[in-house]
Amino acid sequence: xxxxxxxxGDLVQPGGSLRLSCAASGFTFSNHAMYxxxxxxxxxxxxxxxxxxxxxxxxxxxxxxxxxxISRDKSKNTLYLQMNNLRVEDTAVYYCAKDATLGxxxxxxxxxxxxxxxxxx
Amino acid sequence: EIVMTQSPATLSVSPGERATLSCRASQSVSGxxxxxxxxxGQAPRLLIYGPSTRATGIPARFSGSGSGTEFTLTxxxxxxxxxxxxxxxxxxxxxxTFGGGTKVEIK
Numbered sequence: 001x002x003x004x005x006x007x008x009g010d011l012v013q014p015g016g017s018l019r020l021s022c023a024a025s026g027f028t029f030s031n032h033a034m035y036x037x038x039x040x041x042x043x044x045x046x047x048x049x050x051x052x053x054x055x056x057x058x059x060x061x062x063x064x065x066x067x068x069x070i071s072r073d074k075s076k077n078t079l080y081l082q083m084n085n086l087r088v089e090d091t092a093v094y095y096c097a098k099d100a101t102l103g104x105x106x107x108x109x110x111x112x113x114x115x116x117x118x119x120x121x
Numbered sequence: 122e123i124v125m126t127q128s129p130a131t132l133s134v135s136p137g138e139r140a141t142l143s144c145r146a147s148q149s150v151s152g153x154x155x156x157x158x159x160x161x162g163q164a165p166r167l168l169i170y171g172p173s174t175r176a177t178g179i180p181a182r183f184s185g186s187g188s189g190t191e192f193t194l195t196x197x198x199x200x201x202x203x204x205x206x207x208x209x210x211x212x213x214x215x216x217x218t219f220g221g222g223t224k225v226e227i228k
Contacts, residue, residue: 044125044208045157045165047217061216095164100176106212107155109176111164 002026009115022079022096033099038092125220133228144209153213
């Protein structure tokens with residue numbers, strides 16, 4: 001059974017940093033691109049970042065480029081999102097999600113339960 | 122950026138009736154469109170991709186159609202568990218973008 005379990009969400013002040021983790025199980029982790037998608041309650045999801053299965057390729061939404069870094073550890077089957085210089089508008093529930101295909105940039109067949117990030121003074 | 126617009130924002134339907142949800146892209150996404158269902162307090166769940174292929178385990182009452190800029194999700198006979206918010210997502214180009222959602226509520 002595929003499972004994605006996020007952690008690391010917290011209340012942080014503007015300008016602060018946070019590192020999210022997503023522990024994956026139930027599938028061959030290195031075969032699939034992995035994503036971070038965030039959602040403000042009552043709004044549609046927003047794609048944040050993606051990393052290829054090999055870890056060689058990463059992409060970011062313009063809204064987080066230069067502040068967020070996605071990475072993965074294949075030995076731990078874990079996905080990360082390092083978030084620096086956080087802004088109030090980064091407040092959201094952050095989900096990790098798995099690409100349904102063996103490619104990158106498609107759709108998501110499994111999502112974690114989400115971890116809440118609140119940026120406020 | 123491709124903007125996805127969903128309509129209506131809220132759809133009131135009686136159990137057993139048909140629901141038709143629309144999704145429009147600001148430019149052609151060919152057939153690169155997916156639909157998700159999100160129940161309160163849960164993560165989105167993949168329903169449809171491609172744009173008419175049901176994901177694993179999705180009941181046949183869910184169907185998707187369309188191409189280019191106009192897409193439709195149809196739920197043929199609403200069950201109690203189908204009352205939720207539905208999102209479309211394009212994967213034709215970066216950035217991947219979602220619509221604002223349609224809430225299907227009990228009439």
